[in-house]
Amino acid sequence: MAGLLADSTRAAMCWALLDGRAWTSRELALHAGVAASTVSEHLTRLVEGGLLVEHRQGRHRYVALAGPHVAELLEAMAAFGPRVPPRGLRAAAVSEAMARGRTCYDHLAGRLGVALRSGLGDLGVVSADLAITEPGEVWLEKLGFDPGERRRSRACLDWTERVPHLAGAAGAFLCAMFFERGWIRRIGTSRAVVLTTEGEQGWRALGLPGVPAA
Amino acid sequence: MAGLLADSTRAAMCWALLDGRAWTSRELALHAGVAASTVSEHLTRLVEGGLLVEHRQGRHRYVALAGPHVAELLEAMAAFGPRVPPRGLRAAAVSEAMARGRTCYDHLAGRLGVALRSGLGDLGVVSADLAITEPGEVWLEKLGFDPGERRRSRACLDWTERVPHLAGAAGAFLCAMFFERGWIRRIGTSRAVVLTTEGEQGWRALGLPGVPAA
DNA sequence: TGGACGGTTCGGCGCCGGCCGAAGTGTTCC
DNA sequence: GGAACACTTCGGCCGGCGCCGAACCGTCCA
Structure with a gap:
């Protein structure tokens, strides 16, 4: 297998x-x-x-x-691999963009994903175990999150940051919302994403601390 | 890799x-x-x-x-594999024993592990996300769990049951305790374990519901 | 100081599997 | 209907890798 x-x-x-x-x-x-x-x-x-x-x-x-389980398995395995530094200027730029922020199947990863997770933690939306708290559920519903979806969030080990970030239904919802509102934009056709200026404003408007550096 | x-x-x-x-x-x-x-x-x-x-x-x-991360990766991958039915009476018996209860690196897995997890959930020791609750922490400390250890518990996807069970420091502690008290015993030199009669009594004494069938 | 033993290195064998190009099937568009 | 196209199947080539046995190196024990 x-x-x-x-x-x-x-x-x-x-x-x-x-x-x-x-x-x-x-x-x-x-x-x-x-x-x-x-x-x-x-x-x-x-x-x-x-x-x-x-x-x-x-x-x-x-x-x-x-499914998401496959994506999580893949990223978990990638976290093992020897950290090979990219060769060439172009490859290095791509690698840096991916490390800054990217989508991981249906949610956000990279430094952007980790920043989101820690911000949500500071807000009390998720616990240290990435479980959604009760006030967090209310907070998410206000944004349009359907509570009928599986409440269970999932941790996904980040490939570049080697830290778990928010996956699962809530992670997918937030990622989709960021796209819809124009807060993030794909770089070309790659998985890498950047936070737009609207995104920075939205980030602050949500009350999330520490806007990640562009 | x-x-x-x-x-x-x-x-x-x-x-x-x-x-x-x-x-x-x-x-x-x-x-x-x-x-x-x-x-x-x-x-x-x-x-x-x-x-x-x-x-x-x-x-x-x-x-x-x-380390435990390797063990968890292995079991997670095993959960993917095609469920090949064992060939032969002897192999079937071994497989059944493993499915009933086994150690997974340093914690319990199989139906025994899943029963333990759900029992702890009923007692409110761990949340649905396998995070240790505050009363749960007190409960564990009474049994001798060192709170200085990493409080974060971990989910480990069960290979036979396809359900997460309790890994991490708390899972390792409980497994070691079960061995020390003679509540479980290895079958031969394999990973399979059985709940002893003392184990059944202890299981009830802890207040865990649903003693798993021997 | 031998001999037994656990582990390692090396050369060579054989198979498995990834790869391609060519031919074939089904679909879409003119 | 015919041409372009996406994909599949088949045969064959080739490299890589798992495997072994033999020789070798250290360690432990009499």
Whole structure:
């Protein structure tokens, strides 16, 4: 089973899927730099292994991570790997952008994610264990969080910061809200995100301390 | 990095080390059914990869898991694997014993571990998020738990039950206490454990509901 | 000071699996 | 209907890696 993630090409594909979107087979082939036939075989194995789910539509085959648990497993494993410094100016810039803030499947990670978590902790919305407190639930509902969703939040080990951050339903909700309100913006098509000026204002308006440096 | 766990021999070795003890190179070779030279190479790679730590003593080389995080990663990955039914009566018996109750590195897992967790939840010792509550802390201290230890408990995804159970300092403390008081006993030299009759009495004496079936 | 023993290093064997290109299937668009 | 396109299947190549046995190095014990 671990063999599924052992291959560098498959790992690259899963890593790309961590942006939470569904990719087409061709896109993954381009991204991974291998032939379409190779990707096809890999995808079949990953789907059979339960790591990915597929969704066929016309002549396209869309694949996505099978769920948040897969994303969390991936980031947890990445936290193990040897911290290889990126080679080249361009790679270093990309790496720095990712470390600053990024999406992790459906929630925020990187320094931005950690800042959000610690801010929520200061506000008393979540406990030190990343459980949502009762006042925190009220606070979230005011923002539009549906209490019918699973109340249980989840910790997700941050790949760059090596610190847990907020995942689960609440993490996904806040990330979506940040996007909707234009508080964060993707850098190109990557997973990296930046806090916009509106985002900084919103950050303060929520009462969150310590606006993260841009 | 994931390649370290991809090989079945290395996986078997790590799996054996999940009992929390330090094994010698020879024992692992016997267990895995490969030559000593092969094990030696595997161990070197696993140690370099940070999954294992070694401790040389005389002509022996003891290896153990590098920490609880490794154990949790292993069980989390095992929870993914296809539930292969064991082949043969003997294998089925072993599997059943493991599912009933076992140690997971330094804490309890299996149905016994899950029963413990839910019992602690009913008592209000831990929250639904497996965080230790304030009354829970008092409760644990009465049993001899050192509050100086990290208060943060950890969730560990149970391999057989697919449900999180109590790991971390509190989980390790309770498991050690159960052993000391003779409430649980290892079956042979395996990770599987059984609740003794003293254990059943103790279970009730603690006020835990639902004594797990023997 | 031998011999037994645990562990390591090295050379070589064999298999597994990732990769590609070519041919084939189904879909969409003109 | 035909052409372009996304994807799949198949055969074959090749590199990597797990495995072993043999030789070697230290440690422990008589």
